[in-house]
Amino acid sequence: MTGADGVRVSAPQLIVIFGATGDLARRMLFPGLYRLARAGMMPADFRVIGSGRRSPGTDEEFRERIAGGVREFAADHYDDDAWRDFAGRLSFTPSSADDGADLAEAVREAREELGEGTRTLLYLSVPPNAAQAMIGMLDATGLAADAALVMEKPFGEDLASARELDAAVARAVPEERVFRIDHFLGKEAVRNLLVLRFANGLLETVWNRDHIAYVQIDVPEEIDIQGRASFMESTGTFRDMVSTHLSQILGFVALEPPVRITAEDLRAEKLKVYRALRPIDPADVVFGQYEGYREEDGVAADSQVETFVALRAWVDNWRWQGVPFLLRTGKAMAATGHRVTIGFRRPPSALFGAGVFDGDARPDELVVELGDRPELSLDIRVKEAGAGLRLHRRGLRYAPSEDGAADAYEKLLLDAMRGDQTLFTGAAEIERLWEVCEPVLQDRPATRAYPKGSWGPEEALRLAGPRGWALADGDGD
Ligand SMILES: NC(=O)C1=CN([C@@H]2O[C@H](COP(=O)(O)OP(=O)(O)OC[C@H]3O[C@@H](n4cnc5c(N)ncnc54)[C@H](OP(=O)(O)O)[C@@H]3O)[C@@H](O)[C@H]2O)C=CC1
Numbered sequence: 022m023t024g025a026d027g028v029r030v031s032a033p034q035l036i037v038i039f040g041a042t043g044d045l046a047r048r049m050l051f052p053g054l055y056r057l058a059r060a061g062m063m064p065a066d067f068r069v070i071g072s073g074r075r076s077p078g079t080d081e082e083f084r085e086r087i088a089g090g091v092r093e094f095a096a097d098h099y100d101d102d103a104w105r106d107f108a109g110r111l112s113f114t115p116s117s118a119d120d121g122a123d124l125a126e127a128v129r130e131a132r133e134e135l136g137e138g139t140r141t142l143l144y145l146s147v148p149p150n151a152a153q154a155m156i157g158m159l160d161a162t163g164l165a166a167d168a169a170l171v172m173e174k175p176f177g178e179d180l181a182s183a184r185e186l187d188a189a190v191a192r193a194v195p196e197e198r199v200f201r202i203d204h205f206l207g208k209e210a211v212r213n214l215l216v217l218r219f220a221n222g223l224l225e226t227v228w229n230r231d232h233i234a235y236v237q238i239d240v241p242e243e244i245d246i247q248g249r250a251s252f253m254e255s256t257g258t259f260r261d262m263v264s265t266h267l268s269q270i271l272g273f274v275a276l277e278p279p280v281r282i283t284a285e286d287l288r289a290e291k292l293k294v295y296r297a298l299r300p301i302d303p304a305d306v307v308f309g310q311y312e313g314y315r316e317e318d319g320v321a322a323d324s325q326v327e328t329f330v331a332l333r334a335w336v337d338n339w340r341w342q343g344v345p346f347l348l349r350t351g352k353a354m355a356a357t358g359h360r361v362t363i364g365f366r367r368p369p370s371a372l373f374g375a376g377v378f379d380g381d382a383r384p385d386e387l388v389v390e391l392g393d394r395p396e397l398s399l400d401i402r403v404k405e406a407g408a409g410l411r412l413h414r415r416g417l418r419y420a421p422s423e424d425g426a427a428d429a430y431e432k433l434l435l436d437a438m439r440g441d442q443t444l445f446t447g448a449a450e451i452e453r454l455w456e457v458c459e460p461v462l463q464d465r466p467a468t469r470a471y472p473k474g475s476w477g478p479e480e481a482l483r484l485a486g487p488r489g490w491a492l493a494d495g496d497g498d
Pocket residue numbers: 039040041042043044045046072073074075076117118145146147148149150151155173174175204249251252261
């Protein structure tokens with residue numbers, strides 16, 4: 022069971038994946054589609070056409086390549102019969118920004134085969150600097166007509182290119198068929214953040230600057246760039262992770278109660294947060310690069326590209342004035358984690374005296390794990406049982422069973438197939454985020470080296486102030 026909420030897609034689907042030989046397609050998209058098919062969530066009739074500039078060989082060779090990813094990344098769900106059925110629906114047709122004629126023909130044939138009512142989903146899993154030219158091709162060949170378009174993040178590379186890209190998308194596909202994907206929004210725990218905040222009277226009353234001292238959004242990764250040199254060299258971690266995933270999480274933590282849980286209302290509330298988000302001061306940002314990055318294949322010997330970012334952001338509105346939002350992410354770090362930490366202010370007087378604490382001086386914290394096990398915990402002070410008075414920090418924990426957790430890509434693929442835009446991002450919020458990021462893109466902080474397997478450069482540890490980063494040695498997914 023995928024946990025992707027149990028509703029099967031009914032209309033026949035033709036899915037075209039651009040960048041089908043890339044990392045995302047291999048690790049997430051094809052294994053995700055396979056798992057959905059195996060769980061009976063795909064329609065009875067569907068086909069998947071992979072595309073890209075370089076052909077991986079015959080259709081059989083393409084299927085073999087995809088089989089490797091499915092065996093590795095959907096290992097628990099792999100069985101030969103299910104794979105054979107899925108593989109029979111896969112093919113590859115090359116295309117490029119300059120030439121989409123063969124692909125347009127393959128799509129026409131596949132749609133005819135699948136029959137009336139077939140929906141076409143075009144999935145652009147290509148680097149941001151390739152997206153606009155690809156949209157031009159989809160428009161010129163007629164491939165975009167009647168199709169839904171899923172676009173991977175980051176959307177553009179800065180404010181100017183994002184605006185151009187949005188204009189190109191608007192010419193090719195009406196907004197109700199555009200799905201700008203940020204897979205962090207498909208993570209179980211991100212939706213749980215909304216539930217936590219707005220289904221619990223208790224929490225919403227303290228969700229503001231009067232009670233919250235800091236927010237940390239921390240997504241360290243143990244993996245290095247895993248051969249994605251070309252992507253990292255052209256994109257960097259600030260664009261890859263901060264202007265996208267981490268800012269989206271910040272939006273969900275900080276937004277006002279939406280009128281309803283709809284795409285329109287969530288986007289409107291996030292946009293309000295981002296309009297209040299102060300343009301990021303480069304002095305509040307630390308860029309790092311892991312030692313050995315420059316020796317990776319495809320990386321320039323003098324590359325200044327950041328594989329690590331830590332920063333402090335401020336939301337200048339009524340609710341959040343004066344509360345620092347600390348964001349951190351990087352490759353080749355000490356642990357992998359996806360953690361939002363909300364630190365509450367201390368009570369006004371130290372009634373119990375410093376001597377009775379167990380040595381852990383941290384304030385109460387609410388911790389939301391965004392990883393595969395979307396746990397929640399509230400760390401508070403309790404009295405140790407016994408005659409004396411000793412205070413300990415203890416967690417009230419909620420840990421859902423792994424079985425129920427939907428994979429983010431499966432959830433969002435299903436939503437896109439069904440035409441549900443609720444968890445997809447809007448053009449206006451993305452453009453505003455680029456505006457907020459612009460000072461850092463214009464005036465990049467120096468890139469500082471950090472050892473592989475560490476928590477990043479020293480400067481980043483200092484950025485968090487005396488409290489430090491909530492995720493530290495011994496923590497992680
Ligand atoms: N990898 C990951 O973990 C994640 C990636 N993403 C996003 O997915 C997208 C793809 O990333 P990823 O798969 O890692 O990248 P890769 O570099 O591994 O793959 C990108 C694919 O795009 C194609 N491509 C590259 N340049 C161009 C171009 N100029 N025109 C047309 N096609 C091009 C390549 O195929 P060919 O050369 O054959 O055309 C390649 O297969 C990015 O936007 C990334 O931000 C999002 C979430 C996670």
